[in-house]
Amino acid sequence: MRSPLTPASLRYVDQVARSGSIQKAGKELNVAASAVDRQILLMEQDLGVELFERVPRGMRLTAAGDALVTLARRWRADERRVVAEIKQLQGIDQGHVRIAAMDSHVNGFLPDFVERLAAEQPRITLDIEIATPDDAVSALLSGEVDVAAIFNLTPRRDVHVLWSAELPLGCVVAPTHPLAEEKEANLQRAVAHPIALQSRALVIRRYLEAHYGWLFNEPNKAVVTNSLQLVKKLACGGHYLAFTSELDAAPELISGELVFLPIRDKGAEPQTVSVAIDSRKPISRIGRIVAKALEDEIGGCLDKVRNMPGQQVMSARP
Incomplete structure (x- = not known):
């Protein structure tokens, strides 16, 4: 996805952090490695700190670089939200949503959820990261994902639970x-x-x-x-x-x-499964559409299991 609102310097720093080297980052960004290196050197000069340690195997973030990458990812998350809101003002439900889910979801409800959303909302695209519960919370709070389906989520102020079900x-x-x-x-x-x-x-x-x-x-x-x-x-x-x-x-x-x-x-x-978002920032309309579809898919999956002959009936709906 193009990033018309995020400064190139922030995008370059973020990509070098993800790729681990300037050469790989240049290929991912489709720009010359020298241009990436120049932007990073200029930022280090302007800020008066090193953003990366130059090590034999590539580039390693410093504490200052880590803070800048966090800013870059939040900026890009805000950009996606604003672009989605502009599309919505035009009457179009279009946008990109990033989800964190658990490994056990891969062979469960997740494929049906993806198929259903593609059929009902063909203009919404997804990134799905498979993570542990702790990593899913971290990704949510760092702005790397917009919505997360998490097992046994511990209550905390910076995470808002949109929906939850008990799992006996x-x-x-x-x-x-x-x-x-x-x-x-x-x-x-x-x-x-x-x-x-x-x-x-x-x-x-x-x-x-x-x-x-x-x-x-x-x-x-x-x-x-x-x-x-x-x-x-x-x-x-x-x-x-x-x-x-x-x-x-x-x-x-x-x-x-x-x-x-x-x-x-x-x-x-019982254990729990929850659909959650970062409570510190608003969720876009597109994000809410995806979160609601995720809730419905998980709840529907549990209802289907619990209404099987011989199974104890226990609604998954809150």
């Missing part, structure tokens, strides 16, 4: 698993069976460790992996169970490959 703690098993006929499960019974367990790289593992550390006293019964897809595949095989949410396992629950059993232990706390 549960486990998934294949229809042939010994627990499959149960309407619910408890943790003591669940851990009597082999478990496909997520590694600490995934949200659910950190959640379980924080609330139910005793689950990990018998690691010989578990296969540990950082792949949610492998966890679900192992559960589908019938030998293992897996702790996860209805949203993470939605495709397999809808297809009948897996059955979800809510955990009914006293004190079992």
